Amino acid sequence: MTIEEIGTVIRERRKLLGITQPDLAEMAQVSINTLYKLERGEFNPSVKILNQLAEVLGLELSLGLKKTDR
Template sequence: MRKEAIEIGEKLRERRRLLGIKQPELAFLSGVSSRTIQQVENGRGNPSLETLFQLADPLGLRLELILKEPQKPADQ
C-alpha cells in the first residue's frame, strides 16, 4: 500500500466517524459502493478523482484538504 493512499483513507474515515456516519450511509449519500469506501479507507485500490469528490462532498470536505500532505514542523 502506498503511504499517500493510506493517509487519504484515514482522513476520510476520521471525518466520517467524527460525523457519526456509517459506511452504508456514506454509500447512499455519495453514490459510491460500500465496498469501494472500505477499500479507500483501508488504503487499497486506486480511486478516481471523481470518486474522491463523491466521498468528500457529503462529509463536508474539500478535495484539496484530503489530497494535501500534512505540513512537517520546521526544524528549530
Template structure:
C-alpha cells in the same frame, strides 16, 4: 505514509467524526459500501471523481482528504 494511507486515514476520521456509517456514506456518495471499505483500508486508489463525491457528502474541501497528518512535536519528519 503513502498517499493511499493518508486518504484512507482521513476518510475514516472524517466519516467517524460525522457519525456516518460506511453504508450511509456510500449511499450518499453513490458508491458501493464494499468499494468504500476498500478505500478506507487503503487497498484502492480513488479517482478525482470519487474524491469529489466523498468530499461533498462529508462537507469538506477535497484537499482535506489528502492532507498529511501534522507531525508530532519532538519527532523528526521521516524521509
C-alpha cells in the same frame, strides 16, 4: 498524500460525523466495497469518487505545487 492517508482522513471524518460506511456509500453514490477498500488504503480512487465523498463529508480537495530544490 498517500492512498493510506486519504483513507484515514475519510474514515476519521466519517466517524466524527457519526456516519456509517453503508450510509456514506449511499449518500456519496459509491459502492460499499469501494468505500471499505478506500478507508483501508487498498483502493486508488478516481477524482470523481473523491469529490463525491468530499461533498458529503464537508471536505475540500486541493492541488498544490511541490517545492523543489531549484
